[in-house]
Amino acid sequence: MADRMEIAEGDITKLAVDAIVNAANESLLGGGGVDGAIHRAAGPDLLAECRTLGGCPTGEAKATKGYRLPAKHVIHTVGPVWHGGAAGEDDLLASCYRRSLEEAAALGCRTVAFPAVSTGVYRFPPDRAAAIAVRTVKAFLAGNETVDSVIFCCFGQESVEAHQKAMAEVG
Ligand code: ADP
Numbered sequence: 127m128a129d130r131m132e133i134a135e136g137d138i139t140k141l142a143v144d145a146i147v148n149a150a151n152e153s154l155l156g157g158g159g160v161d162g163a164i165h166r167a168a169g170p171d172l173l174a175e176c177r178t179l180g181g182c183p184t185g186e187a188k189a190t191k192g193y194r195l196p197a198k199h200v201i202h203t204v205g206p207v208w209h210g211g212a213a214g215e216d217d218l219l220a221s222c223y224r225r226s227l228e229e230a231a232a233l234g235c236r237t238v239a240f241p242a243v244s245t246g247v248y249r250f251p252p253d254r255a256a257a258i259a260v261r262t263v264k265a266f267l268a269g270n271e272t273v274d275s276v277i278f279c280c281f282g283q284e285s286v287e288a289h290q291k292a293m294a295e296v297g
Pocket of ligand 1: 136137138139149150158159160161163205241242243244245246247248249279280281282285
């Protein structure tokens with residue numbers, strides 16, 4: 127399974143994969159962080175399609191086209207805001223990864239890249255989030271043959287190290 131999961135560092139908007147995942151908010155109408163970067167790179171048609179989706183609950187995922195991005199599709203998922211860990215954050219974050227991969231598989235995507243959902247403005251602890259991400263993706267890949275490989279696209283060294291540690295423990 128480890129050969130179907132990979133860690134990369136850098137800007138997810140540059141990746142020419144079948145789908146990149148966006149760490150969006152419930153409105154799906156754009157925001158800061160990776161969401162802002164994806165909308166800037168994709169152009170205004172992405173926001174126009176997002177307006178037709180009617181938002182997205184936390185833990186869920188919805189797909190759009192990629193427009194000017196090198197990626198064919200964007201899977202918008204809404205991560206949980208960290209409230210200390212006793213408010214169902216772990217399960218909601220796992221659901222983001224699972225539901226995003228289900229959407230990607232339904233579109234026939236073979237390569238999917240994730241940012242570290244919830245670890246920016248939503249303050250989810252990076253090590254804990256990376257462990258959930260790697261565990262959930264591994265479990266999904268074990269039962270799915272459409273999605274071939276998943277890239278954890280890390281922004282910064284702290285995130286890279288969190289995912290390396292998680293891969294060593296879980297992958
Ligand atoms: P959230 O609200 O889910 O916490 P953020 O966008 O604030 O979302 O942060 C999620 C993660 O995405 C953070 O690790 C942040 O450093 C990272 N990030 C920000 N911009 C990019 C980008 N262009 N490519 C990949 N990751 C990014």
